[in-house]
Amino acid sequence: MIGLLVNNKEMKEIEYLLKREMEELLLDLDNSRIDGLIKRAMEERYEILLGIYKRTATKAEVLKYMRILKKGTN
Structure with missing residues (x-):
């Protein structure tokens, strides 16, 4: 395990980046053209x-990003 010390401003930036990337992935996962x-x-x-x-x-906040799998998908 690795420890990381960040200040409040840096933590907000990390949260923003995580949320942004998760939102992009959620959009892409709904794209039927992706293998x-x-x-x-x-x-x-x-x-x-x-x-x-x-x-x-x-x-x-975490509940907003929890994935709900559709029936018939893994």
Whole structure:
């Protein structure tokens, strides 16, 4: 495990970057033109980013970014 010291302004910037990237991934995951293998890699990346975001955000903020899988998809 690696520790990281950041000030409040830096933490807000990190949160902004995480949210922005997760939003982009969510949009791309809904794109039917993207291949399944690539989508799987994107889903793995999304889970990693969400895990990082969970360490700093409130539960209410995290719920906004929780993925709801549609029936029939993995």
